[in-house]
Every structure is written in C-alpha cells, then in structure tokens.
C-alpha cells in the first residue's frame with residue numbers, strides 16, 4: 131500500500147480512539163449540597179464531551195444544570211469552574227493570594243519566552259517586577275497622560291483612513307487593529323516599526339521588517355495559540371507527540387517574533403551607543419534594566435521581548451475586538467445609534483471630533499461600552515489561574531495545582547444579576563454605579579484581584595474614544611445590502627481573546643463637515 135493511503139487509514143483509526151481517550155479523561159464533578167459539615171467530596175457524575183462546542187458555552191450550560199462551582203477532571207488535572215459573581219468573589223478576592231499564579235502551558239513556554247511575560251509568569255519576582263513597571267511607567271495617570279498625543283494623532287489618522295474608503299466595503303477590524311497597534315508600538319517602541327504598505331511593497335521599505343498585515347496575523351495567531359486546548363498541556367505524557375501540531379506552530383511563531391524584536395532591539399541598542407543618547411521610550415527603559423545590577427531578578431533580553439509582547443498582545447486585539455463587537459451590536463439596532471448620535475450632537479456638536487476628555491460627559495456612550503463588555507467580554511474565561519496551596523470554598527476542597535477558570539461570559543449573562551440578560555440594552559447601566567474596575571463581581575471584563583488586567587484604563591481609553599468618533603464621524607450600514615441588520619451573524623471564535631467568527635464588513639459615509647477630514 132502506498133504511503134498516503136496507509137497514512138490516511140492510520141489517521142482515520144487514530145482519531146476516534148483519540149477522541150474516546152479525551153472524552154474518558156474529562157469528568158464532571160460537582161458539589162453535593164446535602165452533605166454534613168466538613169470537607170465535602172466532589173462526586174464524579176459522568177464523562178463529558180466538550181469537543182465541538184465553544185468551551186465557555188458548554189461550561190455555561192453545565193453551570194445552569196450543576197451550579198455555580200463545579201470541578202472537572204481534565205486529562206491529568208483538576209479544573210474548577212466558577213460561574214457566578216459570588217464564586218468569582220471567593221476566588222478573585224477572598225482567596226486571591228491562593229489563586230495568584232498561572233498554569234505553565236506550552237504557549238507560555240514557546241510563544242512568551244518561557245513564561246517571562248507578566249501574563250504567563252508564575253506568581254513571583256519576574257511577575258512583580260513587570261506589574262510594578264507597567265503600573266508606574268505606562269498606566270499611571272502621568273504615564274497615560276504622557277502618551278495622550280500619540281493616541282490623538284493615531285485616532286485622527288484612523289478617521290482619515292476610513293474617510294478615504296467611504297462608500298466602499300470596509301473590514302472594520304483591520305482598521306481598528308491598525309489604530310491600536312500604531313498606538314501601542316509608538317508608546318512602547320517609540321515608532322511603528324511595521325510597514326504601512328502591503329506585502330508586495332515591503333521590500334522597498336528597508337527600515338521595516340514586517341508589514342502591518344504581517345504583524346496583525348502574528349498577533350492573531352498568538353491569541354489563538356494561547357487559547358487552544360493543547361493536549362500536551364492536559365495530558366503531559368502525550369505532549370511529545372504534538373498531536374494537533376500546535377507546538378510546531380508556536381515554535382514557528384516565536385521565530386517570527388524573534389526576527390521582529392531583534393530588529394527593534396538592534397535599532398535601540400545602536401541609539402544607546404550615541405553620545406547624546408537619552409532614553410525616550412519604554413523599550414529604552416527596559417534595556418536599561420538588563421544592565422541594572424540591583425534588580426532581584428535576572429532580567430535578560432528575553433525579558434525585554436516578553437514585556438514588549440505583553441503590551442502588543444494585551445493592547446491590540448482586545449481593544450479592537452471590543453469595538454468590533456460594539457459596532458456589530460449597534461448596526462443591528464439603528465435606534466441605539468440614533469440615541470448615541472443625539473448625545474454626541476448635543477454634547478460635542480458637529481464642528482469637531484470627540485476628545486478623550488469628553489468621554490466622561492457621554493453617559494449613553496459609556497453605557498454602550500459597558501453593555502458590550504457585559505455580553506462580549508473578549509477574555510471569556512479570563513486567563514487561567516492555578517491554586518498555590520490547598521484551599522476550601524463553600525466547604526469543597528480545592529487541591530494545590532488545580533486550574534481555575536472564572537467564566538466571565540456566563541457571569542455577564544446570569545439571570546440572577548441581570549434582567550433580560552441576553553438582550554443588548556445599554557439603558558440598564560444608566561444611573562447605576564457598576565464599573566469595570568474589578569469591584570463588581572457580576573461584571574468582570576478585565577478580571578479582578580492581583581492578576582487583574584493592568585492595562586484596563588488604556589484599553590478603555592482606546593475603546594471609548596475610537597467608538598465615540600466612529601459614531602460621531604460616520605453613518606453606518608452593512609455592506610451586504612441584501613442582509614437585514616438583525617440577521618447579522620454573531621458567532622464567536624474562541625481564543626484567549628474571543629472575537630467575531632466572521633469580520634464585520636460595513637459601508638461608512640461621513641457625518642461631519644468635509645473640512646474635519648483633512
């Protein structure tokens with residue numbers, strides 16, 4: 131028999147066996163509320179097949195049936211899922227110190243420089259150093275203010291690019307990504323370092339090693355690979371087989387990022403040798419740390435790359451996907467767009483664009499953003515945490531090493547906390563003191579506690595100011611004239627950031643006077 135058909139038969143035999151192994155290895159366990167006080171066991175109630183459904187949907191359905199805290203055996207690991215605001219509070223506040231670390235995954239190892247970025251770092255000195263630097267240098271009020279001009283310039287450039295394609299079908303996400311990536315690159319690396327031209331023109335552009343489309347593709351792949359169910363993570367003895375080919379993809383991706391960072395770091399190093407060198411961006415500051423003998427961690431060039439990656443990953447797709455979800459919900463509901471436009475016309479007027487300082491005066495716009503983050507929190511299961519020691523929640527023992535997911539997507543749709551939970555209704559937030567700062571456990575789009583998103587204020591600034599100007603500057607309709615707005619497909623693509631499965635394609639027409647577009 132020739133090789134290809136041999137191979138095909140072997141694969142077709144292996145796949146069902148493999149699926150059988152996996153489904154046998156996933157057990158659902160749930161607490162029994164009728165047991166006397168004392169440690170309560172988690173009885174096994176059956177095997178589950180979570181394959182084929184989006185994980186946050188399956189876990190949401192299970193939590194409706196089995197309660198707000200349940201334990202799964204997932205391969206070799208215990209996994210606890212919290213699906214209510216009370217359980218989220220227990221994990222992210224009451225026992226935050228116990229669940230402050232992350233599991234070590236192949237993605238953290240191969241794509242994030244051996245877990246040396248803040249997102250995947252174990253709870254320890256490297257993580258503490260990163261958070262301290264981010265919160266003091268980038269996300270403090272002073273830090274955020276110092277990059278105000280960059281955000282304003284890039285936002286204006288974004289509006290001009292949209293204007294240039296008005297009347298033609300626009301893939302909104304690509305424009306949003308261009309905006310968020312430009313802001314983050316300039317904040318962190320001093321300039322964009324990617325070519326604005328398309329692939330074909332790249333060779334002419336000597337200073338850039340990657341095109342904008344190329345880096346977007348790399349970051350999207352990073353999010354996918356950091357969110358996948360990689361068998362080797364859950365069943366370590368099968369890891370060497372790399373059955374799904376994910377580890378190979380991770381290694382390939384790391385090479386592409388290395389090539390990019392080596393160019394950027396090389397450029398910064400060359401500047402450091404100049405006589406009149408003054409550190410002027412975040413990367414300069416990080417390179418200074420590599421030479422610092424007083425740090426209590428061994429901070430290397432890999433640390434520089436990893437911390438830079440945290441910003442590029444954390445700040446681009448998340449904010450772009452949130453605005454894309456918001457516009458998708460709005461395009462289906464012209465009456466909400468009308469109310470937002472009425473507020474913008476009244477507060478801002480048609481003679482100028484919306485500035486960041488205006489956002490606090492736009493309660494309806496803020497309510498739209500909160501409603502979007504409630505129904506479409508891009509990190510649907512937050513980022514996984516791991517128990518550093520044994521702990522008891524509601525009488526149930528959680529063993530050291532257990533992996534914890536907080537189902538933020540499910541919490542945002544919990545009928546006990548939200549009336550008509552499945553409806554997109556910004557009005558529910560008007561006059562309410564519900565915020566995204568991690569103190570309201572029924573609403574956790576940025577998480578809470580020690581590992582809460584450190585960049586949430588920047589994320590919110592980019593989301594709110596871009597959405598406000600998209601609504602103020604343009605009128606919107608679907609590019610497919612035959613599709614009714616209410617039929618717009620809202621399916622998700624699961625990953626560390628859960629994005630639209632099919633990008634939103636729209637037609638825009640300017641709403642403001644022509645002179646504002648030059």
Ligand code: HEM
Pocket residue numbers: 248249250261440441442444445446448449452507508509512513514574575576577578579580581582583584585586588589590593
């Ligand atoms: C709309 C925008 C954003 C959303 C929805 C978002 C959401 C999140 C969520 C849910 C987490 C996990 C929190 C947890 O485990 O409790 C997280 C972590 C993180 N985010 Fe964000 N984020 C956004 C923007 C940003 C920005 C702008 C940056 C940086 C430029 C950033 C950097 C990070 C980092 C470094 C972590 C890891 C924190 C840690 O493990 O200690 N994020 N983000």
